[in-house]
C-alpha cells in the first residue's frame with residue numbers, strides 16, 4: 173500500500189490497538205474526510221464510529237499551540253519560544269541530575285506515541301540521563317499481559333493474528349468488550365459467526381455487555397474471580413482427559429507442579445467465589461477443550477487487576493495444556509488497548525523492559541544495549557513503574573517529571589494522590605497536543621506536540637503488525653512532532669551534562685526507526701528487515717521480519733518451540749490457583765458496592781479528541797453511575813437522581829442510571845469523564861492504587877464504594 177493519490181494520505185487510526193488503516197483526505201491545511209483503507213489488513217476498509225470521525229476530531233480548537241513556561245507556581249505560564257522553553261528544561265533537568273543524581277528525574281510517556289517518539293524518549297532516559305525511570309501509560313493497559321506472556325511463553329510475543337478469528341472453532345473472550353472497545357475486531361467475530369454457525373463463543377465478564385449478548389455462553393463472574401475460573405476450567409480438562417498430553421510432554425515444563433495444585437480447584441470448590449453455577453464452568457471447559465481450534469481474546473478485564481499476571485498466566489495455561497497454540501485458529505491473543513502500546517513494548521520504553529524485549533535486570537542485556545548505543549553502561553537501578561513513579565514524586569525522591577502524550581491527572585488511580593504528587597514536584601514538563609487536559613494546570617512547562625494527521629512514523633497493532641503513520645497537514649501553531657521535541661531537548665541536555673549529543677541527531681523519523689529496528693536483530697521480535705521505505709513499498713507487516721525476509725510472520729510458535737532457555741513453554745507458578753484476594757480492597761458495610769470502570773463505545777480516554785465530535789455524544793450523552801434495577805429498588809433510589817458514589821479515596825456525584833447489564837452489588841462508571849468535565853476526578857477519584865506485584869499494573873477495574881443520594 174504505497175502513498176495514495178494527491179490530497180490523500182494513507183495512515184492509521186489513532187484510537188484503539190486494532191490499528192485500522194485510514195485514508196485521510198485533505199486540502200493541504202485541514203483533513204477534510206476519512207475513509208477506511210480497503211487494502212489495510214487490519215480492517216479492509218471498515219472503520220468504527222471513532223475512526224470514521226477522525227477528521228472531525230482533528231478540527232481546530234483546543235490545541236496547545238505555543239510553548240508556555242512559568243518560573244514560579246504562583247504565576248501563570250507565559251508564551252515563550254522553543255529555544256527558551258527547551259533551554260529552561262535542560263537547565264532544570266541538568267541541575268537536578270547534578271544535585272540529586274539521575275534517578276531524581278523521570279519520564280512518563282504513552283501508548284499513543286509513535287514508535288519513533290518512544291525510541292527517542294527511551295534513549296534519552298537510559299543512555300543520556302542514565303535512569304530507568306521511564307514508564308508509559310501502557311503500564312495501565314498491557315503490562316499484565318506482558319508479564320503473563322513472558323512467564324509462560326518466554327517473551328512478550330502475541331502468538332495469534334486477526335485471521336485466526338475466521339478459522340477458530342471456539343472463541344473465549346475474557347475481560348473484554350470488543351463490540352465497544354475494538355469494534356472492527358468485533359466485526360470479524362460477527363463475520364466468523366455468520367460464516368460458521370458452529371463457531372461457539374464464551375464471554376467472561378462481570379457485565380452483560382453487548383459482546384456478552386452476542387455470545388453462546390456468558391459467564392457473569394464475580395469481579396476478580398477470573399484466575400479461579402481458568403484454573404477450574406483446567407481442572408475439568410484434566411479430569412476429563414481433554415488435555416493434549418503429547419504437547420504437554422514435548423513442548424512445556426512445569427505441568428506436574430500445576431496439576432498438584434489443581435486438585436483443590438474443582439468447579440464445585442470455586443463456584444461460589446466465581447458467582448457461577450459449577451455446571452457453567454464445566455460447560456465452558458468443554459467448549460474450550462473439545463474445540464478443534466480455540467482462540468482466546470482478552471483485554472483490560474484481565475490486565476487491570478492486582479493479580480493480572482496470574483489471570484493472564486492461568487488463561488494461557490489453558491492453551492498450553494490443550495496444545496491450542498501455534499496453529500490456525502488457536503492461541504492466546506491479547507487485544508491491545510492503545511494504538512501503539514505494542515510498539516512501546518518493542519522499544520522497551522517502560523521501567524521494566526529494555527529495547528527488543530531485553531531485560532533491565534539482566535547485565536548481559538544492558539551491556540549489549542550499551543554497546544549498540546555507544547555508551548559506556550546503562551543504569552542498573554530498577555526504574556519506577558507508573559504508580560510508584562508518582563509516589564516518588566509525592567515523597568520527593570523524584571523531583572522533575574517529563575510527561576508526554578498522556579494525562580495522568582485523569583487516568584491514574586487514586587487521583588488525590590496523583591494530584592498531590594504533581595503539586596509537590598519541583599518541575600513538571602507536559603508535552604501535549606491538547607491545552608485543556610486535566611494535567612495541563614500542573615505543568616510548569618507546556619510543550620505543544622503535533623497530533624494525528626500531523627506527524628509521521630510507525631505503530632504496531634495487536635497482531636504485531638507494523639504500519640506507517642503519515643502526516644497529511646502541518647501541525648498548528650508551533651507544535652512539533654514528539655520525537656523531534658525529545659531529540660532537541662536531549663541535545664541541549666547533553667551539552668549541559670558535558671556528554672556527546674551526536675546520538676540524538678537523526679535526520680528524520682525514518683532514521684529513528686532504522687536505529688530501533690537494528691536493535692531488534694536476532695531477538696524474538698526481530699524487525700530488522702523493516703524500514704519506512706519497505707513499509708511504504710510493501711504495506712504493513714507483522715514481526716518477526718528479520719533482515720532478508722520476504723514477508724512477515726502471521727503466527728508464532730508453529731514449530732512448538734518457545735523463546736525460553738529450554739525451548740519449552742512454562743506453566744508459570746504465577747498463574748497457579750494459590751489463594752488470591754479476589755479484590756484489591758474488600759467491600760464492607762460502609763462500602764458495599766464494587767465499582768467497575770471501563771470504556772464506552774464512542775469515546776476515547778479523556779475525550780480530548782472524541783469530545784469535539786457532536787455525533788459521538790449520541791450514544792452516551794453524559795456520565796452516569798449504572799446500577800442494577802434491583803439495587804435501585806432495594807436502596808430506595810430512583811433512576812435519574814443525583815447520587816454520591818464514595819470510596820476510601822474520594823467521591824463523585826453523578827446521575828443514577830438503571831443498568832441491567834450490571835450485576836447486583838456492583839456499580840459501573842465509564843472512565844472518560846474527569847475533572848475537566850465533572851469539576852472533580854471521575855472514576856479514578858475512586859479507583860485503587862493497588863498494583864499487581866509482578867506487572868505493577870494498577871487494579872483500575874475494581875474498588876469498594878458506597879452509593880447514596882447526593
Ligand code: SF4
Pocket residue numbers: 185186187188189190191192215218219220221222223224353354355356357
Ligand atoms: Fe480506530 Fe479502533 Fe475503530 Fe479501528 S476499531 S477505527 S482502530 S477505534
